[in-house]
Amino acid sequence: xxxxxxxxxxxxxxxxxxxxxxxxxxxxxxxxxxxxxxxxxxxxxxxxxxxxxxxxxxxxxxxxxxxxxxxxxxxxxxxxxxxxxxxxxxxxxxxxxxxxxxxxxxxxxxxxxxxxxxxxxxxxxxxxxxxxxxxxxxxxxxxxxxxxxxxxxxxxxxxxxxxxxxxxxxxxxxxxxxxxxxxxxxxxxxxxxxxxxxxxxxxxxxxxxxxxxxxxxxxxxxxxxxxxxxxxxxxxxxxxxxxxxxxxxxxxxxxxxxxxxxxxxxxxxxxxxxxxxxxxxxxxxxxxxxxxxxxxxxxxxxxxxxxxxxxxxxxxxxxxxxxxxxxxxxxxxxxxxxxxxxxxxxxxxxxxxxxxxxxxxxxxxxxxxxxxxxxxxxxxxxxxxxxxxxxxxxxxxxxxxxxxxxxxxxxxxxxxxxxxxxxxxxxxxxxxxxxxxxxxxxxxxxxxxxxxxxxxxxxxxxxxxx
Numbered sequence: 292x293x294x295x296x297x298x299x300x301x302x303x304x305x306x307x308x309x310x311x312x313x314x315x316x317x318x319x320x321x322x323x324x325x326x327x328x329x330x331x332x333x334x335x336x337x338x339x340x341x342x343x344x345x346x347x348x349x350x351x352x353x354x355x356x357x358x359x360x361x362x363x364x365x366x367x368x369x370x371x372x373x374x375x376x377x378x379x380x381x382x383x384x385x386x387x388x389x390x391x392x393x394x395x396x397x398x399x400x401x402x403x404x405x406x407x408x409x410x411x412x413x414x415x416x417x418x419x420x421x422x423x424x425x426x427x428x429x430x431x432x433x434x435x436x437x438x439x440x441x442x443x444x445x446x447x448x449x450x451x452x453x454x455x456x457x458x459x460x461x462x463x464x465x466x467x468x469x470x471x472x473x474x475x476x477x478x479x480x481x482x483x484x485x486x487x488x489x490x491x492x493x494x495x496x497x498x499x500x501x502x503x504x505x506x507x508x509x510x511x512x513x514x515x516x517x518x519x520x521x522x523x524x525x526x527x528x529x530x531x532x533x534x535x536x537x538x539x540x541x542x543x544x545x546x547x548x549x550x551x552x553x554x555x556x557x558x559x560x561x562x563x564x565x566x567x568x569x570x571x572x573x574x575x576x577x578x579x580x581x582x583x584x585x586x587x588x589x590x591x592x593x594x595x596x597x598x599x600x601x602x603x604x605x606x607x608x609x610x611x612x613x614x615x616x617x618x619x620x621x622x623x624x625x626x627x628x629x630x631x632x633x634x635x636x637x638x639x640x641x642x643x644x645x646x647x648x649x650x651x652x653x654x655x656x657x658x659x660x661x662x663x664x665x666x667x668x669x670x671x672x673x674x675x676x677x678x679x680x681x682x683x684x685x686x687x688x689x690x691x692x693x694x695x696x697x698x699x700x701x702x703x704x705x706x707x708x709x710x711x712x713x714x715x716x717x718x719x720x721x722x723x724x725x726x727x728x729x730x731x732x733x734x735x736x737x738x739x740x741x742x743x744x745x746x747x748x749x750x751x752x753x754x755x756x757x
Contacts, residue, residue, distance in 0.1 A: 370721050372400060376756035377407040384750055385410065387743040390711070391733035397651035398751065401662045401716070401724045407756075408727075412655075415634035415648030416730040419705025420592045420684075421714045422642040422649055427585045427672040428657045429624035430600040433607050436582035436668050440603060442467075442517070444475040444546075445570035446482075447490070453479070453555075453573065454566040455546050456492040457517025457539065459603055459612075460578045461595040462587070464520055465545060467576050472549035474574035479555060486556040490564030491543035493517050496602060496612040499539065502594075503614075504643050507534075511594040511643060514602075515539045516612075521595035529591035539563075586675030589703055590683035594641035601640030614639065630656045642705055654714040654728035662726070676701035676715045679748070688745055696749030702727075704741075709733060711740035717751040725751050 377398055385394050395416055398408035406412075418425075440460035447454055453475055479487065493499065495516035502511050509531035512522030515538055520528065522538030535541045543561035551557045578584060581600070588596040601621055602612035608623060610616035621637045631652050638647035661672035677683030680690065680697030684704045689697040702715025714728035729747055734740035 370723070370757050371403065371405075372407055372719065372723060372725075372754070372756040374405075374407045377751070377754065380750045380754045380756055381408055381410075381747055384743065384747040385729065387746075389734065389736060389739035389743045390729075390731040391735070391740075393733050394729065394731040395651045396729045396747070397655040397727065399655045399659055399726045401659060401726050404659060407725065409652070412652040412728075413631070413633060413650050415636065415650055416712070416732045417645055417707065417710045418642055418647055418649040418654075418730065419707045419710045419712050420594075420642040421654060421703050421705040421712045421728065421730070422637070422640070422647055423589055423592065423597050424654055424657050424672060424703050424714055425625065425637070425649060426597050426601050426621065426640040427589060427675065428628065428661055428669050429621040430581060430604045431585060431669045431671060432624045432628055432666075433604045433620070434581055436580060436585075436671060438581040438603070440578040440584075440599070441575050442471065443575045444471055444573045445566050446479065446484075446487075446573050447564070447567055447570050449567070450488070450490075450564070451484075451486070452488040452490045452564065453550065454490040454492050454564055454570060455517065455543055455561075456566050457495055457515065457542075458578075459495055459516040459599045460576075461512075461518050461521040461593075461599045462578055462584065463518060463542070463576065468519065468542065468546050469549045469552075471574050471576045472546055473553045476550055476553035476555050478573040484555075486558060487550070488558050489543060489547040489550065489561040490566075491517055491539055491546075491561055492564060492566045493539050494565045495606070498613070500613060502598070502639065502641075502643060503646075507536075509533060511598070511641065512538050514595075514598050516599075516602075517542050518595070519545055521593075529593055582671040585671040589672070589675035590677050592684050592704065594643060597641040598639065625653070625657075628657075628660050630660065643707075645707060645710070649730075651714075651728040651730055654730075655726045658714070658716065658726035658728075662724075673701070673716065676703055679745070688741065689749070691742075693742065693745035693749040696745060696752045699752045700745075700748045702748060705730075706737060706741070708737075709735070711737060711744060713741075713744040713748060715748070717748055719752060719754060719756070721755075727751055 385396055395411040395414050397412040399406055441458040442460050443456040445454050493516050500514040512534040517539040519542040522535040524533045547557050547561050601617040605612050605616035605620035608620045610620040617640055618637045635653055636648040638644040661669040677685035679685045679700035699718045702713050705712030710732050711734045712730045717725050729744050
């Protein structure tokens with residue numbers, strides 16, 4: 292309760308600059324965001340319910356009136372900061388022994404694009420989950436913020452089989468499958484079909500893939516295009532959890548059960564099948580738009596979703612939906628955006644692979660690209676960042692010494708054994724918006740290292756660095 296009171300006080304005190312930090316000027320929240328509300332959602336909310344496969348949440352959104360913006364957006368027009376003053380503010384903090392001897396850092400003014408701090412910013416370091424920022428901008432650049440992942444139920448008349456075709460949606464829920472099965476059953480009934488077998492098609496990926504960290508890890512399921520709640524064996528939606536040994540088959544069994552409940556006489560157990568090209572589509576379920584998926588991935592550090600979005604990026608750009616395809620596709624998108632790739636190696640999309648390397652400069656430049664008013668499609672890479680002290684992986688941080696950063700720092704965290712990283716944005720007392728990235732790859736105490744990184748970000752948010 293005491294923490295809730297402190298959090299509420301911090302939110303009230305920092306409301307004028309919290310969360311929606313990047314606004315007009317070089318960081319205008321245009322495109323997907325207008326006055327603090329996502330334009331695409333507002334359009335969907337007022338659109339006619341013409342698509343029978345529209346999700347329940349979208350139909351509900353259509354009945355809710357749009358709220359007026361609570362806060363005036365920041366314009367980033369505060370006094371420009373001095374690079375020398377920023378260096379003085381950070382120097383002792385990043386020399387903290389808790390960060391080991393190889394910490395790197397970069398700070399950029401998002402309004403001007405000016406580098407305000409650079410310490411070994413071009414040196415490659417293990418990024419851990421901060422690589423999800425890179426995954427986000429690559430996916431948004433390749434696919435666009437309105438792209439959706441589609442799971443289909445199709446009818447193979449020759450085999451008298453309903454085939455559930457995976458589309459790479461790790462957010463698929465049991466309720467989604469139930470609705471999909473009901474619509475498929477209705478379509479079959481209209482054709483006079485009362486009995487069917489069930490198959491499942493996972494050919495969207497060349498094979499089912501185990502992440503390099505190994506099978507049976509609570510941080511990620513087997514990578515397959517058909518999963519029910521990312522293969523979780525409990526009711527959680529983010530964070531570590533026990534996973535299914537065969538998430539695709541489990542999803543198919545759940546679909547078959549729902550199809551039977553909807554009145555179809557289901558024969559036998561689901562079997563893996565590739566749907567024929569001429570299979571008739573019975574029904575489909577579309578995920579939330581990519582803008583929302585990216586925000587979810589960043590806020591909760593969703594490893595399964597990160598790998599799925601990277602494979603969607605690979606497919607859309609002509610690469611295989613496997614590890615090598617992800618590496619090539621993501622790297623190509625970063626190159627297309629003109630981001631610095633020296634000493635960068637994309638090993639995976641989630642950051643679980645310790646062999647990955649990124650630079651602090653790449654992360655701050657990726658954030659700068661997401662803030663560019665000429666690239667509004669990339670904006671969710673900023674709006675999905677956890678808010679210090681309030682949301683996602685930063686909800687339990689920014690108390691104690693870093694408390695002044697609560698609400699005015701938004702950042703993606705990264706944690707592996709011996710690796711602690713933080714990259715995001717901070718709003719100065721004058722309303723200047725800064726992008727930062729701090730990477731430490733030889734830490735010995737994760738809690739102390741996290742505190743040191745939080746203190747550094749807070750120093751930016753509280754610095755009168757003119």
